[in-house]
Amino acid sequence: MTDAEFHEAYGRHKDVLYRFARRMTGSAAVAEDLVHDCFLMLWRNSASYRADRGTMRSFLIGVTRNLALKRLQRERPFDELEENSAVCGPINAAGRERGEMVAQAVAALPPLQREAIILAEYEEMSLEEIARATGVELAAVKSRLHRARENLRRTLAPLLETKGAA
Amino acid sequence: MEPTDDPKLRKLLKEWQVPGAPPSLDARVLARRERWWSFLLTGSIRVPVPVGVAIAAILLAMSVALVRQPAVKRADSPVSLVDFRPVDDPHVRVIRGQL
Numbered sequence: 001m002t003d004a005e006f007h008e009a010y011g012r013h014k015d016v017l018y019r020f021a022r023r024m025t026g027s028a029a030v031a032e033d034l035v036h037d038c039f040l041m042l043w044r045n046s047a048s049y050r051a052d053r054g055t056m057r058s059f060l061i062g063v064t065r066n067l068a069l070k071r072l073q074r075e076r077p078f079d080e081l082e083e084n085s086a087v088c089g090p091i092n093a094a095g096r097e098r099g100e101m102v103a104q105a106v107a108a109l110p111p112l113q114r115e116a117i118i119l120a121e122y123e124e125m126s127l128e129e130i131a132r133a134t135g136v137e138l139a140a141v142k143s144r145l146h147r148a149r150e151n152l153r154r155t156l157a158p159l160l161e162t163k164g165a166a
Numbered sequence: 167m168e169p170t171d172d173p174k175l176r177k178l179l180k181e182w183q184v185p186g187a188p189p190s191l192d193a194r195v196l197a198r199r200e201r202w203w204s205f206l207l208t209g210s211i212r213v214p215v216p217v218g219v220a221i222a223a224i225l226l227a228m229s230v231a232l233v234r235q236p237a238v239k240r241a242d243s244p245v246s247l248v249d250f251r252p253v254d255d256p257h258v259r260v261i262r263g264q265l
Contacts, residue, residue: 010195015186022184032191039195102182121179153175160174 001046010039013057016123017064023118024068026107034071038064058133061123065115065134072111098159105155113148120145 001009017038021031038060042049049059106114115134119125125133130141153160197208213221 007196014191014195018187018191019184023182028188032188032194035187035191036194098178099182102179106179106182117179121176122184149172149175152179153172156175156178159178 001043006039006043006046009042009056009060013060014039016057017060020061020115020118020123021064021068023103023106023122024065024111024115025071026103030071034064034067037067054132055129058125058129061119061125061133062135068115069111101159102156105152108155109148109151113144113151116141116144117148117152 014035017035018031021034022028025031025034041063042060049056053059106117109117112134116130119130119133120127127138127141127145131138134141
């Protein structure tokens with residue numbers, strides 16, 4: 001990869017990766033570290049990206065996602081990444097910003113449901129793109145998204161019932 | 167993107183906005199790809215406080231030890247020439263042998 005190609009890739013994808021990492025981890029500093037490590041990996045080992053296997057964006061999101069999950073596992077080794085039975089209860093809406101409450105509800109999701117909902121709702125990726133980026137079957141993505149939305153409907157019920165969300 | 171059957175939920179989720187990458191990330195990512203030796207001139211490293219304190223304590227202890235070392239040597243007894251005797255016959259006899 002040439003200098004110009006790297007600059008182009010960085011300029012085009014840095015915001016998407018940063019927003020994804022920040023929503024996944026809830027921390028600006030950690031998100032910056034993850035995106036930095038992702039581009040460092042691309043620079044050192046650009047041959048690992050193959051255009052015939054998907055877009056550069058899917059590839060970089062996949063790398064950032066793996067780094068984020070590794071970090072989560074290191075910080076919370078006993079938490080399950082995919083808790084099929086995880087049920088999130090309604091959040092306390094008293095005196096809080098709506099955006100802040102949404103952030104809390106997304107953060108409360110199990111990591112694999114969280115990444116699916118972030119990629120689908122915020123980055124507007126197709127199911128196929130999400131499957132490629134996360135390295136799972138399409139059915140698994142659909143299932144995670146379904147469970148994530150169910151959880152969010154339950155968690156954010158107090159907000160969904162108010163007129164502001166209508 | 168796949169359609170969801172819940173536009174209310176989608177609209178609500180969009181209320182959580184996150185800014186794009188900060189300028190500090192540009193500096194970190196693009197600076198990382200400069201020549202290796204430029205780090206010696208412009209680079210910086212982050213050192214955890216306990217490590218920094220430990221390094222400072224070790225350097226302090228080493229410099230104290232270096233300062234005190236010559237003082238200990240000076241306390242040694244001076245060289246005495248009382249028993250010194252010059253060589254009586256300074257001519258050296260060379261013995262040749264055959265290999």
